[in-house]
Amino acid sequence: MSKDETTTPANFIRQIIDEDLAADRVSQIVTRFPPEPNGYLHIGHAKAICLNFGIAGDYDGVCYLRFDDTNPIKEESRYVEAIKDDIHWLGFQWKEIRHTSDYFETLYSRAVELIEKGLAYVDDLSMEEIREYRGKWNAPGQESPYRNRPVEENLDLFRRMRAGEFEDGSRVLRAKIDMASSNMNMRDPTLYRVRKVTHQNTGDEWCIYPMYDFAHCLSDAEEHISHSLCSLEFEDNRPLYDWVLDNSSPPSRPHQYEFARLNLEYTILSKRKLTLLVDTGKVSGWDDPRMPTISGLRRRGYTPESIRDLCDRVGVTKKDSVVEMGVLENTIREDLDRTAPRAMAVLNPLKLVITNYPEGESEELDAANHPQKPEMGSRKIPFGRELYIERDDFMEDAPKKFFRLTPGCEVRLRYAYFVTCTDVIKDAHGHITEVHCTYDPATKGGGSPDGRKVKGTIHWVSAPHAVETQVRLYDRLFTTPVPGKDTGDFMDDLNPDSAVTVKAFLEPALGAAEPGSHFQFERLGYFFVDPIDSAPQRPVFNRTVTLRDSWAKGRK
């Protein structure tokens, strides 16, 4: 981690913490990151992770990783390992791993306590009936006929629910609050439901499972969470969060604060939608380099630093917002510009023949690994009569501002020589197959001993020495800033060109590139050696992001 990493800016939550500390309302800061293990973590989760772990770190507090496993029909343990990996990779360490299921027995006792106080009851209404009884926003609901069962009967029924005497959906435990409340969450919310399924952690020990609103606040209390941070859509749940804590006897009294979740242009951050992309094969998996998941970004070539930087840059507020893709892309450009060694690669080759270079000969030239960091050293690259250059770097009839190769003009081959285009060779269809040039031996290394100016510098690779490999050019997964906004279905906005694989030619040194390493291919972008698909001496590169290109931008 670099020492000059941006200091985390203040935000309203940190202000609340400062005030709580100053007023002595809390003595230690305890937070938690509570994912439900029903999918992979995405960059929106990264915001919550940075917030919770970041605060705990900065305030000398602790942060727990809590798997919120209250719904066994949706959750799988295979997601647990992936979530742990992602958090570690991001650079955070939890104090302990907890599960909501660790508290099932305690939770059960608190429910019994509510029943004894006359604040909860077993309801025999069906799911549909409960929905009908709940009423509308502008009309109060009606009380269930089972609402006023005697405490003893409720206790007995609830015990028998636990014992497995009732089938799924036949009975639930409900809080007795207010069927006329303007807050729908307070119209006798369900606390427990019957689910006769095996739980990933507790096996068949339980057949009743607590609902989020009941379990979450009490789990927070068990862990002595000082500040329970969640997203905006839970604002309406806060009165219920408080009600449960105030009407049972938890070991501590946490408080919930809500912040706006992250939204990014040209992608989606909804677990449901991401799952659909995976399940329908639109992407190769949760770690497809186009996915906004932590594992996808990692495989794309994003670094933990860049993602943490994004979280710092977007801040924490209560305002719904959609962050431009450019902000994310910039964080990785900034990081990799500092750290990635440079190399040359040609993605769309055009043969260049240097007609005055001796046939069958070659030489080695020096190239710096980083133009601003001599300490990163240099390497040798072979040069000879036949090279590949980028097809885009040659134009037969070029506009005046085209600072590249064009007939009759001289350009510099990076770290090599000045060359002048003398001929253009075409096939029968008029397609350019090669360009002929002459070179000036006095300009070896790319210098200009006579002070001669050249219109541009282009990259190249020696044809006989080049390493051929696969490079995947990734682009945004969707074609519109807010997928589905106009079409109604985000699937309709998928970008058909989001993954293009090309055969590329690399300078020889790149053949030994280690899986998981980053490079800048000069003038093209940052590329990452895919850790899964690469083989020894046969790296497969993923394009993380292109370089800024003011030339391309100006032409649009």
Next chain:
RNA sequence: UGGGGCGUAGCCAAGUGGUAAGGCACGGGGUUUUGAUCCCCGCAUGCGCAGGUUCGAAUCCUGCCGCCCCAGCCA
């Protein structure tokens, strides 16, 4: 329709009665063997709108407008 939130530049975001930080984007200039990087400069007489209080309002009051969330035995 009832309730809960939120509106500061194209996108984020500081600001908490004393005269609009910062980042990204954008525009201009400089350096450059990457049209990259880097370095300068510019970019809200204005804070959703309309009134009001005040010597003074993005900050306080009133009214309006817009957007988001809520009627799972999901989280």
